[in-house]
Amino acid sequence: MGKKELITKKCKYCGEEFKTTRKQHVFCKTKCSTSWYKENKKDYSNKTPYLKVRFAVLERDGFTCQYCGRGVKDGVKLEVEHLRPRSKGGTNEYINLVTSCQECNLGKSDVLLSQRQEYKQKQRILKETTRKIKTMINKNQNWQC
Ligand SMILES: [Zn+2]
Ligand SMILES: [Zn+2]
Numbered sequence: 001m002g003k004k005e006l007i008t009k010k011c012k013y014c015g016e017e018f019k020t021t022r023k024q025h026v027f028c029k030t031k032c033s034t035s036w037y038k039e040n041k042k043d044y045s046n047k048t049p050y051l052k053v054r055f056a057v058l059e060r061d062g063f064t065c066q067y068c069g070r071g072v073k074d075g076v077k078l079e080v081e082h083l084r085p086r087s088k089g090g091t092n093e094y095i096n097l098v099t100s101c102q103e104c105n106l107g108k109s110d111v112l113l114s115q116r117q118e119y120k121q122k123q124r125i126l127k128e129t130t131r132k133i134k135t136m137i138n139k140n141q142n143w144q145c
Contacts, residue, residue, distance in 0.1 A: 012036060050092045054080045061099035067120070068104055076101035 004021040011018055013032035018025075027033035057080050064071040065078065072078060081100045084090030 053092060053094050053097065056094060057097040058099050060094075064099065065101035065104055066098050067100055070101055076103065078102075079105045081105050 006019045006021055007023065008017055008019055009025060010016070011028035011032050012026040013036040014028060016028050018028035027036065058078065062071070063078060065076060068076075070076045079100055079102055080097050082090040082092075083096050083098055090096050
């Protein structure tokens, strides 16, 4: 019986050299193999990491709605929504997610955040202008005959 030749290979996971008789061996030990599969599977499955990403987003946004600024202490239910809607090809990535309360989230109907911010800004300017005009009118009331 001829001895099988030992080949020196580099472990795909830990990078250490190991000797094997089988060409298809890519890991030095089972632990390396399972670790590698665990880590790489993560990149392809959407479910498990999404929860992690979701939490990271909430943490990043300080557990407050990025539209109205309210948080759990204000009695709102927080959700994580997609900046670019899933229907428009948005992904579950950290950068595509934002913390929103249920109220703000429900009123969105696929409108992008940039558009909403613009709208909010317009509303704010309008309010500010109205307030200024009112103050002016109040001050000048004496002028009226
Ligand atoms: Zn290894
Ligand atoms: Zn909100």
